[in-house]
Amino acid sequence: MSQAAIPSKRMTFGEGGSALAFAAGATLCLYVAINAYRPAYAFHAYLFTAAGVAGVFAVIKYFRERDAALPPLTIDGKPNYNMGPVKFATVAAMFWGYDDVEGAVLRILPDDDLQG
Numbered sequence: 654m655s656q657a658a659i660p661s662k663r664m665t666f667g668e669g670g671s672a673l674a675f676a677a678g679a680t681l682c683l684y685v686a687i688n689a690y691r692p693a694y695a696f697h698a699y700l701f702t703a704a705g706v707a708g709v710f711a712v713i714k715y716f717r718e719r720d721a722a723l724p725p726l727t728i729d730g731k732p733n734y735n736m737g738p739v740k741f742a743t744v745a746a747m748f749w750g751y752d753d754v755e756g757a758v759l760r761i762l763p764d765d766d767l768q769g
Contacts, residue, residue, distance in 0.1 A: 662721040672712040679705025 664672075679702045686698030725733055 662716075664716055665723065668712055668716050672709050675705045675708035675712065679709070
């Protein structure tokens with residue numbers, strides 16, 4: 654009786670890199686927490702350590718729950734990506750940049766120039 658070939662499941666570069674970055678961040682924050690002089694600073698470093706460890710577990714959980722086959726990169730010739738947040742961030746950055754330029758101009762000009 655022959656057995657069916659089971660496709661091997663590997664972590665993607667993004668999953669592995671994210672898990673590694675979270676683990677490195679958690680290790681660094683743990684080192685900072687251990688050597689902190691003030692309790693409040695140590696508390697926040699331990700908090701960031703816990704967040705890093707939670708991030709590692711979240712990446713591993715996502716890896717175990719997904720299918721072995723990766724989702725397609727394109728669907729009907731369009732990228733398989735949620736472009737809504739990208740479009741919103743682009744428009745927000747334009748308004749943010751305009752506000753920053755306007756504020757810089759108002760700081761440079763003397764008050765007498767604005768009185769007309």
